[in-house]
């Protein structure tokens with residue numbers, strides 16, 4: 001296997017720019033591709049801003065900023081972006097026909113040895129592998145937002161993925177300081193988004209039944225078990241409380257939980273009316289510029305602090 005030197009990141013939005021930034025900090029040559037020049041300019045500015053923030057927080061040395069920026073070039077020409085890529089991370093919009101077309105195109109344009117990884121949140125890697133003539137070199141590498149503050153990457157193979165492709169991906173991610181977790185069996189949403197979707201389904205059910213308002217429910221999570229989840233997983237938490245207690249709790253609560261397999265009515269309504277949250281200024285909350293800034297600062301502050309925990313324990 002040729003050593004990995006050149007990385008192409010396809011899609012320069014929220015996730016793509018952060019993924020490119022991670023490889024650039026580690027010294028890889030990165031080409032960031034998007035369909036619009038304007039998006040690429042914004043992505044470059046975002047990377048510069050993020051690097052300054054990480055340096056100001058002591059998470060990267062200041063001396064890393066300039067070299068990292070110089071490692072990222074941008075392109076609106078797919079062939080030019082991937083012709084010498086050893087590894088590709090796709091991070092375009094979550095749209096299956098778009099991703100299938102793109103994987104077929106990447107397969108045609110990339111060198112034979114190139115591994116094609118998708119940052120999809122939900123689609124199974126076998127669907128993407130089947131769109132190519134190199135199914136053994138396709139898998140999912142699912143990052144979390146923001147990718148430069150959250151260490152987890154779910155690495156999801158399909159039956160077609162070769163052990164070499166999986167090992168190369170795990171090693172590459174470890175090399176750049178990520179925490180890859182290998183998912184043993186492909187399924188829609190993998191592990192993290194299955195867990196998050198289960199939580200959100202129950203949150204909508206609780207609001208629908210009038211048990212708590214969205215604001216009250218968020219306060220319950222933020223001030224209660226959400227804090228434990230930043231430190232321990234559900235199995236560790238279960239072991240700490242004792243499974244005998246969890247059994248008694250589950251016996252009472254499980255029969256009352258939502259098992260809805262449809263999109264909750266309230267969620268359909270939010271989307272239909274365009275009340276999709278911060279990006280439209282309205283959801284369950286009203287998002288003026290002040291509220292948005294304050295929320296983003298709160299998130300960044302908390303996540304930066306946790307990134308420091310990782311650094312101190314290394």
Ligand SMILES: NC(=O)c1ccc[n+]([C@@H]2O[C@H](COP(=O)([O-])OP(=O)(O)OC[C@H]3O[C@@H](n4cnc5c(N)ncnc54)[C@H](O)[C@@H]3O)[C@@H](O)[C@H]2O)c1
Nearest residue numbers: 011012013014015034035091092093094119120121143145
């Ligand atoms: N936002 C998250 O929290 C998150 C977390 C993990 C994974 N993901 C996944 O990452 C992917 C990207 O999500 P995002 O949040 O960055 O979306 P985004 O909308 O911020 O960015 C998507 C980018 O893809 C570009 N694009 C669209 N068609 C393209 C094409 N044909 N070629 C190249 N670029 C194209 C768009 O111009 C845009 O810049 C999705 O698959 C999403 O499910 C998102």
